[in-house]
Amino acid sequence: MEPLELEDQFVTTEAGYQLHYQSAGTGEPLIFLHGGGPGATSFGNFYYNAPAFLEQYQCFFYNMPGYGQSSKLVVEAPMYSFHATVLAEFMDLVGIPRAHLVCQSFGGCAAIKLAIDHPERVNKLVLMGAQPMFGGVIDPLKLMSKHAANIILDYYGGEGPTPEKMRRLLADYEMHDDSKLTDWTVNDRFANSTDPELLEVARTPGFMGQPESLLGDLHRNVVPTLCLWGLHDWFGGPDVPLLFLNQFANAQLFIEGQGAHHWQTELPERFNRVVLSYLSE
Secondary structure, three states, X not given: OOOOOOOOEEEEOOOOOEEEEEEEOOOOEEEEEOOOOOOOOHHHHOOOOHHHHHOOOEEEEEEOOOOOOOOOOOOOOXXXXXXXXHHHHHHHHOOOOOEEEEEEOHHHHHHHHHHHHOHHHEEEEEEEOOOOOOOOOOOOOHHHOOXXXXXXXXXXXXXXXXHHHHHHHXXXXXXXXXXXXXXXXXXXXXXXOOOHHHXXXXXXXXXXXXXXXXXXXXXXXXXXXXXXXXXXXXXXXOHHHHHHHHHOOOEEEEEEOOOOOOHHHHOHHHHHHHHHHHHHO
8 A cells, every 4th residue: 555644634613622634535525533542543543444435535534632633631521422512513614514424433432422413414324343331232341341441551651652562552452463453553553642742631530531321322323324343352242233233223234254443454445345335325
């Protein structure tokens, strides 16, 4: 793949938050939303998918507050509601009345909240590894267990973030095939995880916001939704997307047997084929 670089762009919300994004391509608007791990950005999470999507859509790689070059802050509201509200304002600021949303994990939880509250803003919704609840359906969510409690604290603790710690984190928790973890991904995630303002904000317990479950509202999602899951996702089993399939008004499910939490990075051609086909239906 040829190196891809996009210009950094910014808008400012009414509350004064700086929102960082990159955009390119022509066609229907499509917004990528990243996950919640250290150093995550939308461009980084979907770097190996971007060229295929840019051929067909006007793509916006949006970074939520706390990520990329967006404002770093302690979120004091319910986390998914906060980010859904800011996402809607971002869409207003850049002139997007309605868009496809392609989302990784934490970003997908915010997108579900937006789809529930404002279905008129979302054309189709694609979710990768989203888990907007406190527990699983059959098995407990590891994300909510003692085994996951210190993932971020361990990364930022001790001697602080290092490229080696980032590589271990991504290999242990986000990838199934470690050979697919590239130096570009490790270096990009590490660089975005060491912003001095982020390091200061991360000292505050619960800085990502109040825990929030959308379990009781899942049935209110009427937006056509494609749920993607990696069979080897460390954070939870396929009982979660099966619940989405049952609760959402119009949902499909694709489980990748050779992927984990970030299988769009491990198997980009397959991800592109599945998602682009769905969006074009």
